[in-house]
Amino acid sequence: KAGVTQTPRYLIKTRGQQVTLSCSPISGHRSVSWYQQTPGQGLQFLFEYFSETQRNKGNFPGRFSGRQFSNSRSEMNVSTLELGDSALYLCASSWDSNTGELFFGEGSRLTVL
Amino acid sequence: QKEVEQNSGPLSVPEGAIASLNCTYSDRGSQSFFWYRQYSGKSPELIMSIYSNGDKEDGRFTAQLNKASQYVSLLIRDSQPSDSATYLCAVSTASKLTFGTGTRLQVTL
Numbered sequence: 050k051a052g053v054t055q056t057p058r059y060l061i062k063t064r065g066q067q068v069t070l071s072c073s074p075i076s077g078h079r080s081v082s083w084y085q086q087t088p089g090q091g092l093q094f095l096f097e098y099f100s101e102t103q104r105n106k107g108n109f110p111g112r113f114s115g116r117q118f119s120n121s122r123s124e125m126n127v128s129t130l131e132l133g134d135s136a137l138y139l140c141a142s143s144w145d146s147n148t149g150e151l152f153f154g155e156g157s158r159l160t161v162l
Numbered sequence: 163q164k165e166v167e168q169n170s171g172p173l174s175v176p177e178g179a180i181a182s183l184n185c186t187y188s189d190r191g192s193q194s195f196f197w198y199r200q201y202s203g204k205s206p207e208l209i210m211s212i213y214s215n216g217d218k219e220d221g222r223f224t225a226q227l228n229k230a231s232q233y234v235s236l237l238i239r240d241s242q243p244s245d246s247a248t249y250l251c252a253v254s255t256a257s258k259l260t261f262g263t264g265t266r267l268q269v270t271l
């Protein structure tokens with residue numbers, strides 16, 4: 050079956066712009082989690098959605114937001130981009146993130162200039 | 163103190179040897195523990211999960227958990243060059259999964 054699909058795979062933005070990333074989970078999975086990965090900080094949890102509701106949120110500023118649609122597809126948005134937002138953004142889906150068994154997409158690599 | 167700590171490495175082991183990867187966590191309420199493998203340029207993939215004290219074996223991989231010491235480890239027997247990757251320890255606490263920064267493993271010929 051198809052895996053987790055993230056789009057776009059690569060993007061370049063300038064400071065102050067905003068960006069929207071998309072994630073299509075594995076069919077049947079209702080939980081979508083978002084992570085930011087950087088060389089220095091590793092995988093940092095952004096938020097998790099389950100059945101269109103944000104169930105958990107990490108320690109990121111309000112510029113980072115997300116949502117989930119009725120078909121479980123999820124989007125995350127970063128507004129007023131800063132240089133430090135340059136990172137790989139990973140989406141992970143699961144039946145229920147409480148199990149800890151996450152299936153990751155290939156990620157969206159964001160570069161902020 | 164970080165919630166999940168790992169030595170960043172690199173940990174270098176010769177082919178055929180046992181690789182031992184370690185992880186400590188700070189929250190005694192943590193209930194579930196996972197090891198993910200991430201090849202360079204790829205996304206993480208789950209290789210082991212462990213929920214109770216003791217050892218859990220799956221092929222060449224053995225996960226060990228000691229909740230009293232707040233310690234999780236992953237042993238890879240008969241290490242192969244294809245095992246060269248970054249290994250991420252993940253700990254689940256109150257429905258939140260926290261990752262360590264990973265240990266880079268290099269298996270040399």
